[in-house]
Amino acid sequence: MITIKDISITPEQITNSGLETVQVRCTVFSQNENCFITEVGLDLRHTMLNDVFPLRPDPNNLLTPSAEGVYTCLLEAPRFMDSGMYRMPILASDSKEGTGAGMSRFQLDWNPGVSPQIGTPEFVEIQEVYGDKPYTENNQVEVLESGQEALEKRLKIIEEAERQINIQTYTLEGGGVGGRLMDALLKKVDQGLEVNVILNVDSQFPSSPLSLMRLKANQWFYEWTRTGVAEPEKKKDSESFWDRLLPRKKSGGLNLALFSGRSVGVPANPASKAHVVDHWLSRMMDEKKTKPDAPQEDRLSTYSGPGGLPALPLLDYAVHEKIMVVDGEKAIVGGRNLESAYFEHWQDLDLYVEGPVVEQIQAGFLKNFDEIADPETHIRPTEIYNSKPQKAGAVAQFVQSTPWSGLNNVLLAMCNALQACQSSFYAVSQYLVLPGSMLRDAILDAAGRGVDVRILTNSDRTCKEVGFSTAYYVTLNYLDELIEAGVRIYEALGDDDEKALQPYLHSKEFIFDQRLAAVGSFNLSMRSSHIESENLLFVCDKEFAEDRTRAFFNMLESKAREITPKRFKRLREQSKTRIEMSRHLELLF
Structure with a gap:
């Protein structure tokens, strides 16, 4: 098992102007003996960025040879990234297949600026x-x-x-x-x-x-x-x-050719405690004051539909x-x-x-x-x-x-x-x-x-x-x-x-x-x-x-x-x- 702690986001609030960044910082330790940290990543697959971004070890705050210590990432919010509270899982693994997860958050406000005049x-x-x-x-x-x-x-x-x-x-x-x-x-x-x-x-x-x-x-x-x-x-x-x-x-x-939503969906992973619904759905749930961080197995589905919704015909x-x-x-x-x-x-x-x-x-x-x-x-x-x-x-x-x-x-x-x-x-x-x-x-x-x-x-x-x-x-x-x-x-x-x-x-x-x-x-x-x-x-x-x-x-x-x-x-x-x-x-x- 891997422990991820001391998670910080600086600053905690930016806009989607395409010109601002946040720094993600955390400390990673493995409880397994005689192993080393192999990977630490910021999971943004539920956002328009649709990728896992690596956190790099800070050489001034790192233990060798276990590679335990401080990891950082500089994340740029692109223009027109959807606003709202972002929940960003941090995922880590070690050489003995140990895994761990933590959660980081930051607020993104709408301010993409005015686009050039139409027709130019x-x-x-x-x-x-x-x-x-x-x-x-x-x-x-x-x-x-x-x-x-x-x-x-x-x-x-x-x-x-x-x-x-x-x-x-x-x-x-x-x-x-x-x-x-x-x-x-x-x-x-x-x-x-x-x-x-x-x-x-x-x-x-x-x-x-x-x-x-x-x-x-x-x-x-x-x-x-x-x-x-x-x-x-x-x-x-x-x-x-x-x-x-x-x-x-x-x-x-x-x-x-007949289209079915199940043909393009992906199996859900109930074991992943860090999983969050897609940001657009999370933002809707925030407005309804529900629980967007509920574990996947609480969502009544073993199959992932749009944004993390149950893959029902209606949705x-x-x-x-x-x-x-x-x-x-x-x-x-x-x-x-x-x-x-x-x-x-x-x-x-x-x-x-x-x-x-x-x-x-x-x-x-x-x-x-x-x-x-x-x-x-x-x-x-x-x-x-x-x-x-x-x-x-x-x-x-x-x-x-x-x-x-x-x-x-x-x-x-x-x-x-x-x-x-x-x-x-x-x-x-x-x-x-x-x-x-x-x-x-x-x-x-x-x-x-x-x-x-x-x-x-x-x-x-x-x-x-x-x-x-x-x-x-x-x-x-x-x-x-x-x-x-x-x-x-x-x-x-x-x-x-x-x-x-x-x-x-x-x-x-x-x-x-x-x-x-x-x-x-x-x-x-x-x-x-x-x-x-x-x-x-x-x-x-x-x-x-x-x-x-x-x-x-x-x-x-x-x-x-x-x-x-x-x-x-x-x-x-x-x-x-x-x-x-x-x-x-x-x-x-």
Whole structure:
């Protein structure tokens, strides 16, 4: 056994400016005889640094030959490292396989400084680092706002396909719009084209026990609040979907990869007393005044899910991206899954793209397929890159995140763009679930600098379309600090007829200083930030961003109402019980 004592952090509090460091210092002794210390490390695998940093022996305070004594490490906190209280295990081992652990702590405050102005070469250089992709020029970007034009564009480019069709979606129904798209895809399979599809298992099969748990959680919330009679369960035609696609997969005519969170999780280590949950989750738990340092075996799991959560279907990793690439030349990204509601009565948004950025989208799909598919049972999709610069067009960048790999590029690119805002930040998000988080810090920072921050999300009425409005009450939990800071929150208007289909808001769109716009699958939520794979297409074009700004304000004027401080206070008083209970379900959204 190894003893680690006299642990000190100097200073105990710094900021995430990227210019400050802390020194970690401790004394290490082994209780084993005739051995020597072999390794001392600072475990930061639960943070964005995702590594174990060695502590070096202090030659002036070291015993030989046992190498016992004082060990130190100088740690630099990078810019945009999430703020909060950091718990950093110190791990040590000796030559007789003895081990020991200690815990160090320091406080990191949010102060990354203002980024260079959007559109400048300095901003582009930094954004390329955080987005992990270069900006590309001369792209044709077409907004697919109505469901009808979004469907027709998909059917058109499928029909025009000559070599390959790649599709990734969160859900694909067997009938309705999904059925029409499936018919078009299978027709191309019969013509000998290569068709590759990525689907998320949990969300695809609502009749399975896994997805039923998600539905039952919403129903439990609804019944507990006693607000009315539950609507009949709405089932997808999953049997039709499976019956039609599985034979094609088995015959080799269709390359279908199904994602499960367990395929990317890692076994937990109950023996490791030093284990802590990921920092983003620890920060949430701090706000709830729970016990973030509880040993792993107290977390009711022998399998590690996102951030240290139990790997349950409700909480596990998921692929949430929506991608379509045809012949490596044409692409569609955005918010729509391949079900009828997204094209018929929901409010959603996609972008159709041609040009060099399609190469980034194609590469993103292929990377996802490689991570998800079993190489022994799947044929790797052909790498087809056929994008051509347009005669004149927009500058664009495709950014992706895969949290299970420690890659949070969408989150970092969003925060950098927010820190660059000088005048305005406008957002449309399906829900707004931001407990203690760097994204909330960045939004509050922008508002504090005098930036006009406005966010449009769903209302109680539109949320009744899915999940008995649970997400609405989860959102209300986290509006008080934003509203107090001057952030203006709007909610989408629903149909006055409660029996009517509601225009559920599913778009994900962000506009920075009317110079940069981003559209994709990313919501303002903890799941999008840390649990699900996501993407955004950033379009750095003043004319495009101004056009999207006009569309945003048209929605505010005709399809939304503001949650003013007075109205928010009334909502909290009227829905106190539902709001408090919904907080237990925040990581479902």
